[in-house]
Amino acid sequence: MTTGFARLPDASAFRLANLRVPACLIEGCDIAADRSGLARVDLAVAKGRIEAIGLAGTVAAGVGPALDLDGGIALPRLVDCHTHLDKGHIWPRSPNPDGTFPGALTTVAADREANWSAKDVRSRMDFSLRTAFAHGTAAMRTHLDSLGKQIGISWSVYAEIRAEWTGRITLQASPLFGADAALDPTHMAAVVAAVKAHGDKLLGCVTYMIPELDRALDILFRAAIENGFDLDFHVDETNDPAARSLEHIADAALRHRFTGRILCGHCCSLSLQAPEDEARIIAKVREAGIAVVSLPLCNMYLQDRRHGRTPRWRGITALHELKAAGVPVMIASDNTRDPFYAYGDLDLVEVLREGTRILQLDHSGSDWANAVARTPAETMGVEAGIIAVGARADLVLTRARDWTEFFCRPQIDRSVLVAGRAIDRTLPDYRELDHLMGRAS
Known part of the structure; x- marks a missing residue:
């Protein structure tokens, strides 16, 4: 699937390299953050879950392709x-x-x-x-x-x-x-x-x-x-x-x-x-x-x-x-x-x-x-909202490299991963609801 990153890996195992993640959302890993609270990391993903988290450049490629996110901010879903x-x-x-x-x-x-x-x-x-x-x-x-x-x-x-x-x-x-x-x-x-x-x-x-x-x-x-x-x-x-x-x-x-x-x-x-x-x-x-x-x-x-x-x-x-x-x-x-x-x-x-x-x-x-x-x-009381080893690889990937870039634009080119797979981000058309609003399509 094409995204803001050209193409995300379509494989059961891959590595996301060189991304920035809010340190407050990383669970179980003590990784230093910059003054804005962002930590630069690599993530290894296998079978839909996060297999490893480490400082950028420290997570081995392992089996499967890698994608360099060029410092883009990633959030959990x-x-x-x-x-x-x-x-x-x-x-x-x-x-x-x-x-x-x-x-x-x-x-x-x-x-x-x-x-x-x-x-x-x-x-x-x-x-x-x-x-x-x-x-x-x-x-x-x-x-x-x-x-x-x-x-x-x-x-x-x-x-x-x-x-x-x-x-x-x-x-x-x-x-x-x-x-x-x-x-x-x-x-x-x-x-x-x-x-x-x-x-x-x-x-x-x-x-x-x-x-x-x-x-x-x-x-x-x-x-x-x-x-x-x-x-x-x-x-x-x-x-x-x-x-x-x-x-x-x-x-x-x-x-x-x-x-x-x-x-x-x-x-x-x-x-x-x-x-x-x-x-x-x-x-x-x-x-x-x-x-x-x-x-x-x-x-x-x-x-x-x-x-x-x-x-x-x-x-x-x-x-x-x-x-x-x-x-x-x-x-x-x-x-x-x-x-x-x-x-x-x-x-x-x-x-x-x-x-x-x-x-x-x-x-x-x-x-x-x-x-x-x-x-x-x-x-x-739900399992979501963090990035952790063993957690499902549910991620929102952006091209923004710091919070000013993140907040200046609506991030319409973001990519969304659910269990390690990129989803279709096409939004439903309001016309689908016209029949409920009393007007013709």
Whole structure:
């Protein structure tokens, strides 16, 4: 297959020579890195797995051909821990009328009620997965709207899709509904049953400052403990400093002595707290063992949007402060071409590139590549996001030789290896979805 490297080896054993890899993503090998955190290495690949890692020029050629990558940056295939595959690509038929969060909520609710059949959800999810696969994604977690009839539709479709994509993308799903719905025993029973039948031992909801938030959280934590589920929450997606449901989640985790994994997404209002309140909340998050994912592209689109007024705020959480306190932090894609975010392509290279600009990840450490690789993989409990001897040879290869070259261009000529084989990176055509959008091809 032709690539940016002319031709990758088509053999069961080969060597990739002279490539740069973020040292933070190399497991089990202590290899010196430059000041930007990149280590220059050779990789030997055999039968779809990495057989050896060493400083450039030290790994013997062995059996099979070799390819000199000329100092290009290589990453493991990446991990997208917060997406919405069931909402993806509905924008052409249901655009957000004003770009606001309320506009997104009402528009998605109407589209879901009118259009989300099993065929519709399946077609859009498969399209999204083919896109993410072509970009170099190894694992994804999607949230599934779990309200009323949609529980019975989306979860069975998801289970089928997950099975079909085994070996290409590892999938997880978490239910999504408002915190107030957790107070309804009938609803909770239906959600737990769907997760047990089709899911991945994950439970979650959207948290906001309702009067009975603590009771709703207690119900969710008890259900998770009783069923051995981890938890994943949408949290404080607002610019209101009074929104502090993240602290309530941390308090609930400590109150219940919860030992499972907890991931909290968005947490936008945390960055608008007074310094002493921010520090207190972050300390509780750290003590409770909570991980945090920021969704910079989506939150830049939605937050602080007022007609005719230039936004004053980026809409992102206090990611630097969380990381400094020892909280696992990451960034992810979130929504794709739906009323919550009109753009996006489930491309984690784009997310890392734009996230670096939005969150100013540069000049603040050399290990931020973890945020789309090792850290989300550990949070999800999946084998991905690292380069290690014995690991599957799942790699994203680029021509960029340093981070400025990497971030200056979208790396459209990247190559993706899955189990040591170059995949076809042709992206699906949006016209494939025209029949779902009510327009002719």
